[in-house]
Amino acid sequence: MYRYILRRLLQAVPLLFLISAILFALMLNSGDPLATLGGRQPPRPEDRERLQRQLGLDQPVLTQYVYWLIGNDWAVVDPETGARGTRRGALRGDFGNSLVTRQPAIEVITQRLPNTLILMVSAEILIVAASLTVGIISAVRQYSLLDTVLTTGAFITYSIPVFLMALMLMYIFAVSFRRWGLPYLPISGMFDPVVGPTPQQVISHMILPVLTISLISIASYSRYIRSTMLEVINSDYIRTARAKGLSERRTLTIHAFKNASLPIVTLIGLDLPFLLAGAVVTETIFAWPGMGRMFIDHLNRSDYPVLMGLLMMISVAVVLFQLLTDIVYTWLDPRIRFT
Secondary structure (H helix, E strand, C coil), rough: HHHHHHHHHHHHHHHHHHHHHHHHHHHHCCCHHHHHHCCCCCCCHHHHHHHHHHHHCCCHHHHHHHHHCCCCCCHCCCCCCCCCCCCCCHHHHHEECCCCCEEEHHHHHHHHHHHHHHHHHHHHHHHHHHHHHHHHHHHHHHHHHHHHHHHHHHHHHHHCCCHHHHHHHHHHHHHHHHHCCCCCCCCCCCCCCCCCCCCCHHHHHHHHHHHHHHHHHHHHHHHHHHHHHHHCCHHHHHHHHHHHCCHHHHHHHHHHHHHCCHHHHHHHHHHHHHHHCCCCHHHHHHHCCCHHHHHHHHHHHCCCCHHHHHHHHHHHHHHHHHHHHHHHHHHHHHCCCCC
């Protein structure tokens, strides 16, 4: 196992270098970071030339990438004060300073990361728990009235766009409930500024965003679980387990579900890295101060140090979680070997 893990990590090194080079070229060509440094007015030609020289934007793309990777003094000249500093480079965790806030990019990211993890981890727990329940019940009671209702509801929910789901939930649980005199849910922000970030405030503000993220994924996951469970419970070894007198619950939980969970592990392994990225549409609609909303804000201003820091964090997380998924495979299915 250790040799396999080491080999996978070594294979990931050139892959991450290739990803970083492609992302860096895309970010530099996604917009003009100097256009927003002057506020509402674009910088004058002489100021623009000075800023390009101070930020190193007058260098070739390859040169900028190398210095972003290994660090260089001119890459961190403050555009306002002209002060110079040292930057260690992305290889040592220094992605440069944000062109918008002048803060280190890693600080801008870590300020929003806890807000996103609160939202996305809660949504992922709800997705896994609800989809397992719905999928297993639907498979065990195949073609029953309950199965038909769950299947129909899953198809309808999965076909609803995220923004429409958010607006529907806002209209029902905020607008309509308030009009009917019922307790209603807040629709904006992470907490009421008057009350402060108390646990009750954060929980009440995150209910609608979590539901928006979860409902569509629950509909999708439950269909995968139903399909794999149906394939497994009709297998010969499941019929043998039942013939030996094992209880239905033990047969389903110990024998059937463990072998049917491989596709679900794959889906979860693909989803978990993107918890860091947040939910762009949902966070924007509900004004949740997370990574998704931060990404849009800094993308509009071509703040490539922050964008590169976030995208590289996601890339590393994808590699690590895919490795973890492969390890979980061997625990669920002894037939899978690293060799």
